[in-house]
Amino acid sequence: MRLVEGARERLEAERREALRRLAGLTGDFEEVVAASRDTNADDEHDPEGATIAFERSQLATLVLQARRHLAEVEAALDRVAAGTYGTCERCGRPIAPARLEARPAARSCIACASAR
Known part of the structure; x- marks a missing residue:
């Protein structure tokens, strides 16, 4: 929350x-x-x-x-x-808080963003 x-x-x-x-x-x-x-x-x-x-x-x-x-x-x-x-749109896993801190509008976790 x-x-x-x-x-x-x-x-x-x-x-x-x-x-x-x-x-x-x-x-x-x-x-x-x-x-x-x-x-x-x-x-x-x-x-x-x-x-x-x-x-x-x-x-x-x-x-x-x-x-x-x-x-x-x-x-x-x-x-x-x-x-x-905070949920990855590709894999459904949580997006790391550090990623959301750096990029609040992030749609995907680092692993999925790297796979593109």
Whole structure:
């Protein structure tokens, strides 16, 4: 029970941080997109054009990663609510508390994660 309560608190904190990060990255992405629309940058000939394209691509990747992390955290919170948190989804054995401490959204034990 104590493991689950501690996990819930860590997961809620991670969820808040992921939402904050996602909001910031989304705002940054929208600014880069707006800046690229407002310029006549020719990505092939303008040295700044490649920078804008790179920034847009990099931010898009970071937004995707933040969304995936948020989905993992929310799935872990669902497992807490369902009473299955801390159980490996592949083998059904308990996930080591140290692994859950390091990776609160972990779905599998170390053995199953290593076997992939």
